[in-house]
Amino acid sequence: MHKPAGPxxxxxxxxxxxxxxxxxxxxxxxxxxxKQFDCFTPYAVHGLEHAQGLKRSPIPFVTGAFxxxxxxxxxxxxxxxxxxxxxxxxxxxPMNSLPAFVPVMxxxxxxxxxxxxxxxxxxxxxxxxLSKRAFDPSLTNDRFAIVIESPKVDEYExxxxxxxxxxxxxxxxxxxxxxxxxxxxxEGWF
Amino acid sequence: MGNAHAAxxxxxxxxxxxASGALNGLFTVLILVGLVAFFYAFSNDQVKAWTSxxxxxxxxxxxxxxxxxxxxxTWITSSMWSxxxxxxxxxxxxxxxxxxxxxIILFFGMKKLFIWSHPEIVAxxxxxxxxxxxxxxxxxxxxxxxxxxxWNLFQRRLVGASLATxxxxxxxxxxxxxxxxxxxxxxxxxxxxSMAAFDQLMSLDPHFFSTMFGVYTxxxxxxxxxxxxxxxxxxxxxxxxLAKVVNxxxxxxIAKLMFAFTVFWAYTGFSQYMLIWYANLPEETGYFITxxxxxxxxxxIGLFIGKFIVPFFLLLPRTFKRSESAVLIASIWILGTQYxxxxxMIQPQVxxxxxxxxxxxxxxxxxxLGVFGLxxxxxxxxxxxxxxxxxxxxxxxxxxxx
Numbered sequence: 118m119h120k121p122a123g124p125x126x127x128x129x130x131x132x133x134x135x136x137x138x139x140x141x142x143x144x145x146x147x148x149x150x151x152k153q154f155d156c157f158t159p160y161a162v163h164g165l166e167h168a169q170g171l172k173r174s175p176i177p178f179v180t181g182a183f184x185x186x187x188x189x190x191x192x193x194x195x196x197x198x199x200x201x202x203x204x205x206x207x208x209x210x211p212m213n214s215l216p217a218f219v220p221v222m223x224x225x226x227x228x229x230x231x232x233x234x235x236x237x238x239x240x241x242x243x244x245x246x247l248s249k250r251a252f253d254p255s256l257t258n259d260r261f262a263i264v265i266e267s268p269k270v271d272e273y274e275x276x277x278x279x280x281x282x283x284x285x286x287x288x289x290x291x292x293x294x295x296x297x298x299x300x301x302x303x304e305g306w307f
Numbered sequence: 308m309g310n311a312h313a314a315x316x317x318x319x320x321x322x323x324x325x326a327s328g329a330l331n332g333l334f335t336v337l338i339l340v341g342l343v344a345f346f347y348a349f350s351n352d353q354v355k356a357w358t359s360x361x362x363x364x365x366x367x368x369x370x371x372x373x374x375x376x377x378x379x380x381t382w383i384t385s386s387m388w389s390x391x392x393x394x395x396x397x398x399x400x401x402x403x404x405x406x407x408x409x410x411i412i413l414f415f416g417m418k419k420l421f422i423w424s425h426p427e428i429v430a431x432x433x434x435x436x437x438x439x440x441x442x443x444x445x446x447x448x449x450x451x452x453x454x455x456x457x458w459n460l461f462q463r464r465l466v467g468a469s470l471a472t473x474x475x476x477x478x479x480x481x482x483x484x485x486x487x488x489x490x491x492x493x494x495x496x497x498x499x500x501s502m503a504a505f506d507q508l509m510s511l512d513p514h515f516f517s518t519m520f521g522v523y524t525x526x527x528x529x530x531x532x533x534x535x536x537x538x539x540x541x542x543x544x545x546x547x548x549l550a551k552v553v554n555x556x557x558x559x560x561i562a563k564l565m566f567a568f569t570v571f572w573a574y575t576g577f578s579q580y581m582l583i584w585y586a587n588l589p590e591e592t593g594y595f596i597t598x599x600x601x602x603x604x605x606x607x608i609g610l611f612i613g614k615f616i617v618p619f620f621l622l623l624p625r626t627f628k629r630s631e632s633a634v635l636i637a638s639i640w641i642l643g644t645q646y647x648x649x650x651x652m653i654q655p656q657v658x659x660x661x662x663x664x665x666x667x668x669x670x671x672x673x674x675x676l677g678v679f680g681l682x683x684x685x686x687x688x689x690x691x692x693x694x695x696x697x698x699x700x701x702x703x704x705x706x707x708x709x
Binding site (some may be wrong): 181 | 362623
């Protein structure tokens with residue numbers, strides 16, 4: 118199969134007018150043959166994550182791992198600084214003074230946990246992404262959409278032996294309540 | 308699901324609790340056990356009797372006043388999520404009238420518990436003499452009574468107004484007046500609760516003082532209150548009363564607050580400890596030296612692990628916070644550790660060399676549990692267990708976390 122000339126087709130976009138029909142449609146797409154799809158809403162819609170069949174975000178586990186790493190690192194660093202590398206008695210306290218270390222252990226947990234959360238969020242959201250633009254201004258205002266992405270040609274043929282049919286996808290979106298459908302092409306930056 | 312449908316949803320009134328007489332019988336037996344244990348100890352070892360009494364008295368008083376604090380916070384913030392459980396918390400405040408009774412009984416044990424109530428000890432001790440203007444039996448009784456009677460007056464007005472909405476009172480006017488009165492209560496509560504903690508717990512060692520003591524006691528109380536709220540909510544849900552209105556998202560919120568105040572308790576406890584440890588002033592360190600000498604040392608370390616580390620990891624995973632059985636286990640654990648915390652605050656002043664926990668201590672606590680059970684179930688039997696006319700209720704039934 119050869120790559121067609123012109124901009125690359127990346128998927129089909131279907132518009133919905135209210136969150137309820139979006140949730141119902143998303144559940145139908147989830148159970149259909151289309152495995153790569155996403156929803157776009159102007160605000161957080163409760164229940165959509167179940168309808169889409171999304172798994173739990175891995176970000177909290179990253180936060181936890183880095184926060185506990187911070188706790189241990191801060192202890193080791195303070196312990197070695199004040200008890201083995203430069204042993205000094207300060208204020209009549211023991212060299213290994215755990216109560217004095219705790220505030221720094223807490224702060225480093227917060228710092229590493231917070232930074233890790235931020236970078237993990239960027240990583241799992243594949244941000245910053247400069248090559249994709251908003252599909253339609255109404256998606257940040259009053260309309261809702263489902264995008265069915267066309268799989269990469271090779272992968273798709275490998276699985277089912279059929280090529281992605283935009284007409285079929287558009288018909289499917291209309292059949293589950295989309296009021297308008299549109300083809301989506303990959304756009305470059307500039 | 309969508310909130311658009313919420314407004315049209317009619318919520319069935321679960322009515323009031325229909326419990327058999329067996330429950331009352333059980334509570335009465337507990338009270339009898341407590342009475343027998345108290346009088347047995349009273350005739351043998353009065354110090355034992357009064358320390359057990361003070362611990363159990365403060366334990367249930369702090370839970371019920373923390374419940375009123377929570378109720379007021381939900382009025383002031385006009386919180387939506389708490390609509391199905393606010394009445395449950397109001398039921399916990401129904402114990403407060405008994406706190407007046409137990410406070411008055413406590414006055415008879417003053418001589419056995421507080422060394423500042425002995426004029427000859429005060430005269431011989433220049434530090435306590437200096438504090439005599441505050442630490443004297445008359446002013447102690449006045450402060451204690453002002454606090455508990457004041458709490459009861461606020462409870463009657465705030466909870467009474469809330470109950471009136473079930474019988475046709477205008478919700479909006481109740482909401483506005485409870486908000487105003489609630490703010491006054493918060494100020495009153497902050498002062499009187501700190502004083503209660505200073506008077507009844509901190510003054511056991513009249514040489515010691517810590518400005519963190521009030522907030523430390525409050526942190527433990529609020530944490531224990533959320534454990535109590537979780538247990539009663541889950542039981543009412545399992546019995547079918549709240550089955551249609553409370554879902555795992557409400558449980559998640561209660562467990563999150565329980566987790567938050569577990570951390571807050573550790574934070575206040577550590578702040579109190581670390582500053583005293585750092586400054587190393589003789590009049591402050593005595594409190595912790597007693598608690599870190601062998602005999603009490605393992606208790607202090609165990610308290611930190613039991614009341615912070617264990618519930619921290621029990622309540623950290625999201626799946627646990629949303630599971631009834633996991634929240635039940637964590638709540639029962641926290642209720643237990645609060646008893647150990649109060650014991651840590653009270654007993655070292657009397658039993659300096661080792662903790663003393665006997666059947667008497669447990670039985671007196673069970674006696675108070677019986678009273679608490681009687682008062683709280685009586686409230687649920689007399690009133691609806693759900694604030695049925697709360698305008699936030701239809702929205703809250705669909706409460707959902709992403």
